[in-house]
Amino acid sequence: MEQKFQKQLQQIITHGAFFENEPMSRHTTFGIGGPADIFVDVSSADEIRQICQLARSLEVPFFIVGNGSNLLVSDEGIRGLVIHLGKSFSEVERDGEIIKAQAGASLGKIARVALDASLTGFEFAAGIPGSFGGAVSMNAGAYGGEMKDILVDVDLLTPQGEIVTLKAEDMDLSYRHSIVFDKDYIVLGARIRLQPGQEQEIREKMDQLARARREKQPLEYPSAGSTFKRPTGYFAGKLIQDAGLKGYTVGGAMVSEKHAGFVVNHGGATAREVRFLICQVQKKIQDKFGVHMEPEVRFLGFEDEVVQ
Ligand SMILES: Cc1cc2nc3c(=O)[nH]c(=O)nc-3n(C[C@H](O)[C@H](O)[C@H](O)COP(=O)(O)OP(=O)(O)OC[C@H]3O[C@@H](n4cnc5c(N)ncnc54)[C@H](O)[C@@H]3O)c2cc1C
Incomplete structure (x- = not known):
């Protein structure tokens, strides 16, 4: 990979980290996948925007990865750049019945925030091992619920480098599909709306669904x-x-x-x-x-x- 690209990348990444020849087997739940030329762990929306801009200007192909729980990466790995939205980009905030999270937050982390605040509606997602960004992009769902049911709006980076907010109804959410894949958007974060509930009932529902997963999967x-x-x-x-x-x-x-x-x-x-x-x-x-x-x-x- 071009020296120039790496040098400029180094200047953009202030809090995150990047690795060369990073085995993707470490970043997929399949435990499979050859090395990515460069793997960047990003920590802010602006960092993501600048990295994408740089990659585009130097024609370096790039790919977005969350928790790698829905991915099969080839044995040869990935020529270009993998932009990983994970723990370093995973803030979760609550304001009343609204939870706002960055794309790298795990669904498990969001489920704990919902439980602590006695908010119901996220139980279906608690056991899905993905990132919030991956779940929004895929319209992840289980046990009769899906992201579509709770999403309010989504912050996206467009291929033109703009950050826009789309309402859930404009996300073209359907079974394991969203507008993200059609338009090459990157999910930066989103807001979901949950309902007040009983902590004990929410916990029981989460435990029951976790048991069902362990038994069947x-x-x-x-x-x-x-x-x-x-x-x-x-x-x-x-x-x-x-x-x-x-x-x-x-x-x-x-x-x-x-x-x-x-x-x-x-x-x-x-x-x-x-x-x-x-x-x-x-x-x-x-x-x-x-x-x-x-x-x-x-x-x-x-x-x-x-x-x-
Ligand atoms: C044991 C197990 C159980 C599972 N159960 C369920 C289930 O019940 N229901 C369900 O729906 N899925 C399930 N999954 C699949 C998976 O967890 C979900 O699809 C999850 O939403 C993927 O999130 P991720 O962060 O791992 O995405 P990744 O696997 O990293 O990426 C998946 C796709 O989304 C894109 N993507 C990821 N993040 C972003 C982003 N921020 N912006 C734009 N594109 C992005 C990637 O480029 C890729 O195309 C399961 C997986 C496992 C291993």
Whole structure:
């Protein structure tokens, strides 16, 4: 990577940090992924804006990563820059029923703030292992709730370098989709509105959902959660199970025996193996049931276009 780029990056980053050849396996819940040329841990909206501006001006490709819980990064890694929105960019504030958080805040941290303030409505998200920015971008959801239900508005960085605030209704939020991916926006932070509730009830609901996850999901193995989106009229896990693919293995990658909707890293899986397994599952389900299985997991650093 160009010396010039690194020098200028150094001047922009005042509080954050950047690393060369950083293994992405450290930053994905799959525990898979080769090195990113440069990995920056950012700490402010202005830093993000300046870094993007610099990368664009020097034509350095860049990618946004939150907690890496919905990502498959290639074994070759990422040529260019990874901008990580994590702990260094994770302030959470509450004002009455409104919680405002920076994009790097974990959903777990926001859930604790909601619980401490006896606010209900965020319980569904407490066990999702993503960052707030990732959850807003993906319109993450579980157990009958989704980000769309609670979002008030979102602070975004546009590709033109402007910081704008969009109301939730203008975010084009639908099942695991938002305007963020269509417009190349970066989520900097957002506000959610919750409702007054009973602390004990909120805690019980969170505990109950955490138990349900532990019982049903293969949390003992690294994964990126549900591998596929729910095809209209079907359940991904049920289709995969009905196709006899539970336990189907390619190298270290496996269709979980506990929940067929999850591809897990059963031990030392490569991205190539996971991707091949995903393609095989798609092909078999297409042949057997005529249903297209669109991956929910997002692919980063693959040279050839991945069919979503
Ligand atoms: C065990 C397990 C259980 C899970 N359960 C659920 C569940 O119940 N429901 C659910 O919806 N998901 C679930 N997931 C998937 C995942 O946690 C969510 O999709 C989460 O919202 C992703 O957030 P992240 O910060 O990890 O995003 P990443 O994986 O880092 O990124 C995902 C995508 O969002 C983009 N992105 C991330 N941050 C930003 C930002 N600030 N601005 C713009 N783009 C951004 C990235 O570029 C990438 O394209 C689960 C995952 C695991 C491992």
